[in-house]
Amino acid sequence: MKVLVAGGAGFIGSNLIDALLQEGHRVVCIDNYFIGKTSNLVHLKNNLDFTLYEQDICNLDALSDIFEKENFDFVFHLAANSDIQASAANPLVEYKNTYTTTFNLLECMRRHEVKKLFFASTSAVYGEKNGINLSEETTPLSPISYYGAAKLGSEALISAFSYMNHLSSLVFRFPNVIGPRLTHGVIFDFINKLKNNPGELVILGNGEQTKPYMHVSDLINGILSFKGKISEGVSLYNIGVESQTNVKRIADIVCDGMGLSPVHYSFTGGIGGWRGDVPLFAYNLDKIHNAGWYASMSSDEAVMRTVREVLDCKP
Amino acid sequence: MKVLVAGGAGFIGSNLIDALLQEGHRVVCIDNYFIGKTSNLVHLKNNLDFTLYEQDICNLDALSDIFEKENFDFVFHLAANSDIQASAANPLVEYKNTYTTTFNLLECMRRHEVKKLFFASTSAVYGEKNGINLSEETTPLSPISYYGAAKLGSEALISAFSYMNHLSSLVFRFPNVIGPRLTHGVIFDFINKLKNNPGELVILGNGEQTKPYMHVSDLINGILSFKGKISEGVSLYNIGVESQTNVKRIADIVCDGMGLSPVHYSFTGGIGGWRGDVPLFAYNLDKIHNAGWYASMSSDEAVMRTVREVLDCKP
Numbered sequence: 001m002k003v004l005v006a007g008g009a010g011f012i013g014s015n016l017i018d019a020l021l022q023e024g025h026r027v028v029c030i031d032n033y034f035i036g037k038t039s040n041l042v043h044l045k046n047n048l049d050f051t052l053y054e055q056d057i058c059n060l061d062a063l064s065d066i067f068e069k070e071n072f073d074f075v076f077h078l079a080a081n082s083d084i085q086a087s088a089a090n091p092l093v094e095y096k097n098t099y100t101t102t103f104n105l106l107e108c109m110r111r112h113e114v115k116k117l118f119f120a121s122t123s124a125v126y127g128e129k130n131g132i133n134l135s136e137e138t139t140p141l142s143p144i145s146y147y148g149a150a151k152l153g154s155e156a157l158i159s160a161f162s163y164m165n166h167l168s169s170l171v172f173r174f175p176n177v178i179g180p181r182l183t184h185g186v187i188f189d190f191i192n193k194l195k196n197n198p199g200e201l202v203i204l205g206n207g208e209q210t211k212p213y214m215h216v217s218d219l220i221n222g223i224l225s226f227k228g229k230i231s232e233g234v235s236l237y238n239i240g241v242e243s244q245t246n247v248k249r250i251a252d253i254v255c256d257g258m259g260l261s262p263v264h265y266s267f268t269g270g271i272g273g274w275r276g277d278v279p280l281f282a283y284n285l286d287k288i289h290n291a292g293w294y295a296s297m298s299s300d301e302a303v304m305r306t307v308r309e310v311l312d313c314k315p
Numbered sequence: 316m317k318v319l320v321a322g323g324a325g326f327i328g329s330n331l332i333d334a335l336l337q338e339g340h341r342v343v344c345i346d347n348y349f350i351g352k353t354s355n356l357v358h359l360k361n362n363l364d365f366t367l368y369e370q371d372i373c374n375l376d377a378l379s380d381i382f383e384k385e386n387f388d389f390v391f392h393l394a395a396n397s398d399i400q401a402s403a404a405n406p407l408v409e410y411k412n413t414y415t416t417t418f419n420l421l422e423c424m425r426r427h428e429v430k431k432l433f434f435a436s437t438s439a440v441y442g443e444k445n446g447i448n449l450s451e452e453t454t455p456l457s458p459i460s461y462y463g464a465a466k467l468g469s470e471a472l473i474s475a476f477s478y479m480n481h482l483s484s485l486v487f488r489f490p491n492v493i494g495p496r497l498t499h500g501v502i503f504d505f506i507n508k509l510k511n512n513p514g515e516l517v518i519l520g521n522g523e524q525t526k527p528y529m530h531v532s533d534l535i536n537g538i539l540s541f542k543g544k545i546s547e548g549v550s551l552y553n554i555g556v557e558s559q560t561n562v563k564r565i566a567d568i569v570c571d572g573m574g575l576s577p578v579h580y581s582f583t584g585g586i587g588g589w590r591g592d593v594p595l596f597a598y599n600l601d602k603i604h605n606a607g608w609y610a611s612m613s614s615d616e617a618v619m620r621t622v623r624e625v626l627d628c629k630p
Contacts (some may be wrong), residue, residue, distance in 0.1 A: 156440075156458055
């Protein structure tokens with residue numbers, strides 16, 4: 001089939017494009033390079049099944065022209081700001097790059113009668129729910145970051161557009177996703193800090209922030225497994241791993257991977273890394289497990305593999 | 316205090332302005348007259364405590380200038396598209412008039428350090444939940460209209476902005492609200508249809524759509540009672556009446572009020588009036604009742620009073 005990957009030059013989008021091409025689909029990518037990088041797609045330059053548009057999805061008319069021309073069977077929507085810390089200082093980034101991209105893609109699907117959607121949502125829609133096992137249908141949604149708010153707003157749009165236009169939509173709420181082509185987040189930060197100063201590492205918060213980390217290859221596997229099975233309406237799942245890794249353990253794995261020892265850790269203190277950070281969370285994964293899907297790597301294994309991949313990558 | 320009523324020229328906004336002035340506050344209204352009417356505010360022309368800006372809230376720079384100049388203590392946000400049927404054909408209306416107005420008001424509150432907010436949300440955030448007693452914390456939110464989606468997206472923004480900027484926000488999910496200055500909806504439609512053709516009434520759906528109708532004076536009473544009691548974070552309540560009125564009963568009350576008999580009813584059929592209409596719903600009002608607040612009128616009483624008010628109003 002012919003698919004659109006919106007935000008395909010980003011970390012997760014570019015990994016998804018590789019997998020979709022591998023499966024034999026024709027792939028069109030739209031990206032504005034706000035976070036995405038040309039280097040993530042350079043290896044596809046001569047691939048005849050791949051088409052690339054440099055276009056801001058916030059421009060509805062331009063987007064509609066692409067839909068008119070390309071006639072998609074499936075839209076994979078991964079276009080968003082993904083740097084929560086950056087948008088904390090400027091919420092407009094989320095209004096444009098996370099919410100408006102969703103609205104415009106759905107509006108183009110409506111106008112051009114594209115019926116299938118995958119949407120990359122996030123654990124951040126739940127907000128701070130310390131100690132609660134977050135489940136899709138029963139946990140109240142109260143985001144504490146502008147990013148989480150724009151993603152929840154996007155889920156709301158998908159609910160209404162799916163109903164009104166008979167779409168089949170697959171929504172995954174992602175945990176922290178890591179792997180090759182990572183552009184930010186704690187592993188990326190630690191490696192950069194230690195490259196600059198191998199003897200000392202400043203850790204935001206108290207180092208006890210504990211989250212599940214999922215390797216991007218497991219996430220892509222999940223998307224590909226479910227994409228053919230969805231029916232009319234919204235199919236929504238938490239996707240992730242049962243296990244978790246705390247920030248201090250990540251620091252140890254990074255130092256180990258870089259062969260650094262001893263490294264002195266200092267902590268900025270407080271329970272969250274920054275305002276809008278969710279220091280501790282646990283997903284309820286019963287729904288996706290009951291549908292027959294499990295991640296292949298634990299959180300620690302995903303962190304270890306990612307550290308190796310990021311260190312092996314030529315800049 | 317000095318308050319902003321955004322969307323103050325509308326049906327509910329203008330009733331709220333009257334009540335706030337009555338309480339002795341200075342009131343600034345911003346409206347673009349998309350749905351609001353100059354006639355709703357004409358009686359305030361010479362009121363020195365009242366200031367009116369004709370301005371589209373979607374223009375962030377212009378809005379920010381007003382915030383800079385006026386220095387508000389409290390923002391009452393009632394600026395939205397309120398005609399679900401109209402936006403079903405053009406979702407952009409909700410993107411602009413319902414969601415973007417919320418984002419821009421919150422962004423101005425953030426920039427200008429206004430800490431108190433009232434937001435008019437809606438039962439439409441729940442979506443179609445036949446037979447389920449809709450409660451604030453445990454009912455999944457899956458809007459089926461673009462209007463409901465934009466309102467849920469707005470609630471998500473309020474959650475994040477309140478957390479990030481220490482706002483105290485009061486959110487009421489409204490049922491159908493009726494009363495003087497009503498501009499659309501079933502009562503308004505029936506009266507207009509019967510004025511054109513007093514012998515026959517075409518009713519959308521099967522006439523069994525059953526909803527709670529609340530009189531605007533009860534709603535305003537609720538807003539005024541809670542506005543002084545809110546603390547940091549989001550206080551969210553369903554507001555409404557326990558009783559309900561079905562569409563056929565509304566037709567009977569309207570015909571009776573207009574002194575028409577016999578009127579022949581015909582039905583377009585189907586369980587909802589139009590796609591995106593929620594044919595049947597019941598609110599759980601325990602939370603607001605436990606906080607000590609009850610509506611003074613039943614749903615039928617609200618319908619009867621509104622029919623009289625609309626008929627008595629000079630065009």
